[in-house]
Amino acid sequence: MLQEESDLSLVIAQIVQKLKGSNLYAQLERQAWACLQRPEIRLESLKEDIKEFFKISGWEKKLQNAVYSELNVYPLPSHPSAPPEHLKEPLVYMRKAQGSWEKRILKSLNSMCTELSIPLARKRPVGEQKELLNKWNEMGTDEPDLSLFRPVYAPKDFLEVLINLRNPNYENGDSLSFRTHLGLIQVPLKVKDIPELKECFVELGLTTGQLGIDDSTQVPPELFENEHVRIGQKVLVQQDSAAAQQYIRQGSPTALRAELWALILNISSQPEDILYYEQLKTNVIQHDLLVDSLIYKDVKLTASNDDYYFVFEDYLYQVLLCFSRDTSVLGHFAYNSASPPKSYIRGKLGLEEYAVFYPPNGVIPFHGFSMYVAPLCFLYHEPYKLYQIFREMYVRFFFRLHSISSHPSGIVSLCLLFETLLQTYLPQLFYHLREIGAQPLRISFKWMVRAFSGYLATDQLLLLWDRILGYNSLEILAVLAAAVFAFRAVNLMEVTSLAAAEAVLADLSTLKVMPLLQIFLFATVT
Amino acid sequence: MSRVLVPCHVKSTVALQVGDMRTSQGRPGVLVVDVTFPNVAPFELQEIMFKNYYTAFLSIRVRQQTPLHTPSKWVTCLRDYCLMPDPHSEEGAQEYVSLFKHQMLCDMTRVLELRLILRQPSPLWLSFTVEELQIYQQGPKSPSLTFPKWLSHPVSNEQPVPRLEGLPDPSRVSSEVQQMWALTEMIRASHSSTRIGRFDVDGCYDLNLLSYT
Numbered sequence: 001m002l003q004e005e006s007d008l009s010l011v012i013a014q015i016v017q018k019l020k021g022s023n024l025y026a027q028l029e030r031q032a033w034a035c036l037q038r039p040e041i042r043l044e045s046l047k048e049d050i051k052e053f054f055k056i057s058g059w060e061k062k063l064q065n066a067v068y069s070e071l072n073v074y075p076l077p078s079h080p081s082a083p084p085e086h087l088k089e090p091l092v093y094m095r096k097a098q099g100s101w102e103k104r105i106l107k108s109l110n111s112m113c114t115e116l117s118i119p120l121a122r123k124r125p126v127g128e129q130k131e132l133l134n135k136w137n138e139m140g141t142d143e144p145d146l147s148l149f150r151p152v153y154a155p156k157d158f159l160e161v162l163i164n165l166r167n168p169n170y171e172n173g174d175s176l177s178f179r180t181h182l183g184l185i186q187v188p189l190k191v192k193d194i195p196e197l198k199e200c201f202v203e204l205g206l207t208t209g210q211l212g213i214d215d216s217t218q219v220p221p222e223l224f225e226n227e228h229v230r231i232g233q234k235v236l237v238q239q240d241s242a243a244a245q246q247y248i249r250q251g252s253p254t255a256l257r258a259e260l261w262a263l264i265l266n267i268s269s270q271p272e273d274i275l276y277y278e279q280l281k282t283n284v285i286q287h288d289l290l291v292d293s294l295i296y297k298d299v300k301l302t303a304s305n306d307d308y309y310f311v312f313e314d315y316l317y318q319v320l321l322c323f324s325r326d327t328s329v330l331g332h333f334a335y336n337s338a339s340p341p342k343s344y345i346r347g348k349l350g351l352e353e354y355a356v357f358y359p360p361n362g363v364i365p366f367h368g369f370s371m372y373v374a375p376l377c378f379l380y381h382e383p384y385k386l387y388q389i390f391r392e393m394y395v396r397f398f399f400r401l402h403s404i405s406s407h408p409s410g411i412v413s414l415c416l417l418f419e420t421l422l423q424t425y426l427p428q429l430f431y432h433l434r435e436i437g438a439q440p441l442r443i444s445f446k447w448m449v450r451a452f453s454g455y456l457a458t459d460q461l462l463l464l465w466d467r468i469l470g471y472n473s474l475e476i477l478a479v480l481a482a483a484v485f486a487f488r489a490v491n492l493m494e495v496t497s498l499a500a501a502e503a504v505l506a507d508l509s510t511l512k513v514m515p516l517l518q519i520f521l522f523a524t525v526t
Numbered sequence: 527m528s529r530v531l532v533p534c535h536v537k538s539t540v541a542l543q544v545g546d547m548r549t550s551q552g553r554p555g556v557l558v559v560d561v562t563f564p565n566v567a568p569f570e571l572q573e574i575m576f577k578n579y580y581t582a583f584l585s586i587r588v589r590q591q592t593p594l595h596t597p598s599k600w601v602t603c604l605r606d607y608c609l610m611p612d613p614h615s616e617e618g619a620q621e622y623v624s625l626f627k628h629q630m631l632c633d634m635t636r637v638l639e640l641r642l643i644l645r646q647p648s649p650l651w652l653s654f655t656v657e658e659l660q661i662y663q664q665g666p667k668s669p670s671l672t673f674p675k676w677l678s679h680p681v682s683n684e685q686p687v688p689r690l691e692g693l694p695d696p697s698r699v700s701s702e703v704q705q706m707w708a709l710t711e712m713i714r715a716s717h718s719s720t721r722i723g724r725f726d727v728d729g730c731y732d733l734n735l736l737s738y739t
Contacts (some may be wrong), residue, residue: 018630043702043706044698044701044702046706077620078673079573079575079621079622079623079624081622081624082622086622090620090621091619092620099723103738106736106737106738107738110735110736113735114735119731119732119733120735120736121731121733122732123730123731123732167616169580169651169653169654170650171580171649171650171652172653173650175728186617188614188615188616188650189615189616190611190612190615190616190617283725287726319583325725327724327725330705341736341737342736342737343733343734343735343736343737344733344734344737345727345730345731345732345733345734346732346733346734349734353727354727356725356726356727356731356733357725358733360725406616412649450651473561480727517702
């Protein structure tokens with residue numbers, strides 16, 4: 001049909017434009033030039049012969065992986081008349097809410113800056129640069145005075161903003177009626193119900209083998225585990241991103257996980273990538289940012305206090321400080337409802353040639369941000385590899401957890417999905433908690449914002465993040481949150497206050513993620 | 527395919543409601559928008575474009591010019607086109623939509639007037655409409671070039687030149703050279719849009735406070 005053809009050519013043109021600037025394009029060009037020497041390349045059928053060569057030598061597979069990666073990350077181009085804001089977020093009232101929230105954050109950062117008389121950015125003197133370079137691998141031993149710094153915001157502040165989110169065109173009457181939402185989120189976004197989730201997460205079903213369930217000690221490995229590992233090795237040999245993404249829906253063997261994640265995220269560490277990371281390191285050494293102190297404070301408050309992650313403290317600084325200097329992250333704001341904060345060089349206020357983004361990557365860290373990086377430290381040990389994986393995970397998934405948008409994987413949809421699942425399938429529990437003033441979302445919000453990092457045991461967390469990569473969606477976080485409530489429902493029915501409910505759900509470190517998800521989705525009588 | 531905007535006059539929406547509008551409690555679920563084209567001759571409609579605002583279903587009726595003094599009738603050209611898959615939720619509520627003539631039920635020649643019938647069955651929304659309505663007709667075709675006959679149909683009268691020994695066939699060489707030239711032209715024409723990666727201005731990153739625009 002005419003419309004679908006023109007849509008397809010638009011998508012193709014967009015992907016080609018994106019890939020033209022990438023390393024892969026330069027490599028393909030070099031390969032094409034080099035293969036001209038080969039005897040099988042003939043001048044009259046130049047195009048076909050080169051294509052054939054690419055197919056045999058594995059370059060076509062790399063290109064396929066790159067295209068698949070682009071399709072996963074970038075939204076389909078919308079209507080040609082739609083302005084760029086529409087691609088970031090189609091609903092006007094959500095864009096406005098995100099704008100007001102950002103303004104609050106900027107005001108908070110500016111006031112911290114003026115109160116403490118610390119500049120937003122400062123060029124380090126040469127002596128200090130040398131000192132930092134020497135200490136680069138052990139920045140955790142540094143004990144700067146961070147008592148005056150406070151995090152710009154915490155997840156509970158963000159929750160208050162989401163609770164107050166209203167659609168001006170929606171019937172928000174004060175009196176309770178059939179249209180009132182009983183949970184905290186009051187916007188009518190479309191969320192899936194359990195039949196739709198069952199269809200979506202069909203590989204988590206009772207009849208499909210799972211790592212996290214069918215690899216436990218009681219189950220003989222010949223039944224599932226051995227075969228699954230063999231298939232995983234085959235997928236890695238083939239180097240096919242799409243196949244890896246399908247495979248990992250049943251979980252990844254621990255030995256193969258690092259490579260599988262790199263394949264799915266289409267990360268291959270070329271010398272250029274190592275150089276890029278070194279360049280970022282140089283940027284960190286040359287300039288000191290106020291944001292760095294926020295990062296230090298966050299790491300000290302969260303990851304350093306965690307039993308599993310405190311050993312990785314130095315890695316976290318190396319990744320997060322470089323992350324805030326990385327301007328390539330600015331590209332994700334095309335499809336993120338948030339916008340990077342802007343400023344001007346001192347003395348040149350208002351002149352566009354002197355406009356810059358602050359921090360250079362446009363992302364202001366909040367309390368708990370470092371927990372996005374911490375679990376990855378178990379998988380990757382070279383800082384540049386760890387950095388690349390984290391950056392890709394952030395621009396694909398984690399940014400949705402702290403910006404206001406109507407995307408099905410955005411935090412607003414996840415909260416609404418959680419509340420709807422709980423209300424529909426555990427109505428007694430939901431009613432009871434609401435009556436005692438313990439709205440369930442107040443407890444589960446912090447789990448979802450951090451993608452459960454720091455709440456689950458690490459091996460369970462990695463199994464959960466396997467599925468996030470496999471399904472390219474964060475909805476599983478909301479389903480797990482509801483499943484946890486379902487699991488502890490009996491205890492929760494006995495509590496009589498919010499504090500008691502928090503106590504019941506304080507420790508999730510003994511939970512096994514996959515059985516909970518499977519029971520909630522496939523084995524609960526509805 | 528080029529298209530040309532047709533200036534139109536969108537009349538204010540008329541709500542269709544049973545009973546007395548002033549006293550009844552409910553909100554109307556059907557709105558009608560008339561679109562006229564003053565000072566424009568009957569044209570062939572190519573595309574209708576608009577921004578949705580919480581309309582769930584759209585029907586369009588068209589009045590066309592009929593020959594020989596017969597009275598023109600209203601014909602439905604689009605019936606219950608779904609803009610919001612779930613009328614109670616936000617999906618599709620503020621999307622940009624284009625409707626083309628191949629999606630219509632009748633041919634769209636000699637259009638005189640359009641009538642858009644908007645339906646929103648859900649009682650949850652306070653209002654609904656379509657915004658930024660734009661109507662397009664087909665643009666003029668690119669002028670056809672006429673070549674002199676000898677250019678498009680070369681006639682080879684002369685005998686083929688006797689081939690010199692050891693040299694490749696000239697027509698083959700010329701086709702290969704043409705292909706190479708086309709490839710180099712393509713490479714030269716393409717450009718990439720990657721960032722350079724600097725976040726400072728000439729080595730300086732001494733900032734003011736953050737701006738609130």
